Amino acid sequence: MNRKQRRAREAQIRKDGNDELAAQVAMFGKLPEECTACEIPFDKKNKEMATTWNVVVRKEDEANPVRLYCPTCWNTAQEVINNYLKTMEENDEL
Numbered sequence: 001m002n003r004k005q006r007r008a009r010e011a012q013i014r015k016d017g018n019d020e021l022a023a024q025v026a027m028f029g030k031l032p033e034e035c036t037a038c039e040i041p042f043d044k045k046n047k048e049m050a051t052t053w054n055v056v057v058r059k060e061d062e063a064n065p066v067r068l069y070c071p072t073c074w075n076t077a078q079e080v081i082n083n084y085l086k087t088m089e090e091n092d093e094l
């Protein structure tokens with residue numbers, strides 16, 4: 001597979017992933033209109049917001065399965081997770 005084909009394939013995988021997420025959102029309810037964490041409003045007509053915000057579907061939470069995070073809260077969450085994993089690794093080494 002040459003580089004161009006590989007890139008096309010990766011783009012397709014990414015697109016499929018988004019389609020799947022969109023299908024889940026459609027299945028579980030509508031997209032929240034604000035960040036689940038800090039409650040700043042989300043404008044779905046804003047293309048930049050639509051591409052930078054993150055949607056998480058938690059099927060086990062029936063009352064509020066679709067969660068939406070602004071980039072700031074998303075990054076904070078990633079940092080918390082990374083720090084947690086790092087701490088776990090460090091503890092493993094002891």
Ligand SMILES: [Zn+2]
Nearest residue numbers: 035038070073
């Ligand atoms: Zn937020």
